[in-house]
Amino acid sequence: MGYAELTADEYRAASALDLGRRVAAGELSPVHLAELALELAAQAEPVINAYAALLPERARATAAAREAEVRAGTVRSPLHGVPIAVKDNMLEEGVPAGKGSLTSSDEPAPASSPMVGRLLDAGAVVIGRTTTPEFGWKATGISPRTGITRNPWDPQRNPGGSSAGSGATVGSGAVPIATGTDAGGSVRIPAAFCGVVGLKPTLGAIPVWPSTVNENLSHAGVLTRDVRDARAVLALTRGPDPRDPQSYWSRPPAGDGERRLRVGIVRAPFGIDPEEDVAAAVGRALDALVAAGGADYAETTLPTELPRAVFEVLWVTGRGLGFRDLAREHADVMDPGLVRLGPLAEAYDLPAFYAAMTARREFNFAMAHVLDEWDLLVMPTMPITAFAADAEVPPGGEADAPLPWITWTPYTYPFNITGQPAITLPTGLGRGGMPVGAQIVGPWAHDERVLEFAVHAQRVLASTNERTVAPTAQMPTSTMQVDHPRARRDR
Structure with missing residues (x-):
């Protein structure tokens, strides 16, 4: 069987579904794709530090097995043989999970997280594990274990977090898909900062295991080059798992049929104006969508205040108490910001916590009412x-x-409080040539509605977006040498 060979630029320009289709047709070799992904990731590493560990031997062996399956007539899914990366707080059987912490064990994981296991069963090829701040507690790319992860568009800039390495590596073009988790914006923030697609499905749609200390906020999600790739990942990984009881709540509703959608345009969510360059980039995208038609658009506002106090109570108590004992023993090697949450959590009394729960219900009711009036918000x-x-x-x-970190992420964490599905997609560049994203939010469990509209929006915006792949590959690696506090490159 003769295989075509892609150039690096051709590979970066292809969606995961395009690559999978050509693998299934016998045109592309999974081994060749894995080698391309590993080479591009390794080239970018001295600049962006996106990986807690690259897994070249494991990736090559998996790719060879997937290639043999195609030769034998077996194709597991549309992502068979496609290179992906996994956030280092998700488990893969046989591989250690560092979780951004020097306190983590280096013992191989005994089982895979549901999302990872399902992607492996679908034939995807994991090339490495991407960086995260310690236990994913904040929205930057800094951790005691792996140091500073940098933005592929400008290594002096932040990639966002906590799925920092996932955003950076997809943004650099090394892989078309990387897994992420999102409890306050941790998929959408790095996707927006790095110029890629980031999907946070409905809470529980993709099961989360091991459970987190903020399980009623924590979503498993994905960062991709293309909305259609995110849709494919959700289709392959959603569905109940007994290890996550919340995964039984998020069954998709009946389809919306052919009716015309009502889309509310929110230019200043929760009354907070974006910076001028962000407003301009998103405004151009919204103008293009309205001009393209396909839905009924109108300006609207959100009739509720930013629920910052609610989120602070949930996050501080969950993370502070959840890691309090670990911090008491290992504070000297942990992120000081995470350690500081322990005493802050102890300052809350039970009445204050229940008051926050009441405020959460009121906020969720208000947002549900908004999504009764509008099918989607942009x-x-x-x-x-x-x-x-x-x-x-x-x-x-x-x-x-x-x-x-929540003081500069006011548009993301409210939709973790509600558990609603949300996706961000690139909408051009702002100040300094840095990416800007637009977020589409839908009602609980209407992930397919969000994705269908996002596919439409991506198609409309394709002709207006300036650039979709970061310039990392064109940077000499000598421009930025990253200090790694822990030796952990290849396994």
Whole structure:
């Protein structure tokens, strides 16, 4: 069987589904694709530090097995033989999970997380494990275990987090798909900052295991080059798993049929204006969507205040108490910001916690009412573009806040409080040539509605977006050498 060989540029330009289709047709070799992905990831690593570990031997062996299956007439799924990366807080059987922490064991995981296991069963080829801040507790790419992860569009900038390495490696073009988790924006923030697609499905749609200390906020999701790839990943990985009881709540509803959608345009979510360059980029995208038709659009606002106090209670108590004992024993090697949450959590009393639960129900009711009036909402994903890679907040930000990262992510974490599906897709470039994203939010369990509209939006915006792949590959690796606090490159 003769295989075509892709150039690096051809590979970066292809969607995962395009690659999978050509693998299934016998045109592309999974081994060749794995080698391309490993080479591109290795080239970018000295610049962006996206990987906690590359897995070349394991990837090559898996790719060879998937190639043999195609030769024997077996194709497991539309993603058979396609290279992917896995966030280092998800488990893959036989591989250690560092979770961004020096306190993590280096013992191989005894079983795979549901999302990872299902992607492996679908024939995907994992090339490595992507970086995350310690236990995914914040929205930047800084951790005690792996140091600073950087944005592929500008290594001096932040890739966003906590799925930092996933955003950076998909943005660099090394893989078309990387898994992520999102409990406050951790898929959508890096996707917006790195110029890629980021899907947070309905809470529980993709089972989460091992469970997290904030399980009623935590979604498994995915970062991709193309909305259709995200749709394929959800189709392959959604569905109940007894290890995550929430996964039984999110069964998809009946289809919407052919009716015309009502789409609400929200330019300043929760009354917070984005920066001018973000507003301009998203505004151009919205103008193009309205001009293209296909739905009924109208301006709207969100009739509720930003639920910052609610999220702070949930996050501080969950993370602070959940890691309190670990922090007491290992504070000297842990992220100081995470350690600080323990005493903050102890300051809350039970009445304060229950008051937050009441406020959460009220907020969820208000947002559900909005989505009775509108089928979908479209808004900016972030009010800013990426800031300095070694900073926790943008210039002038609230560095001393209990949760500094939520002070600059007001458009993402509210939809973890509600559990609604949301996706971000690139909508052009803002100040300094940095990516800007637009977020599409739908009602609970209407993931397919969100994805269908996102496919339409991607098609409309394809002719207006300036650039979709970061310039990392064109940068000499000598421009930025990353200090790694722990030796952990290849396994």
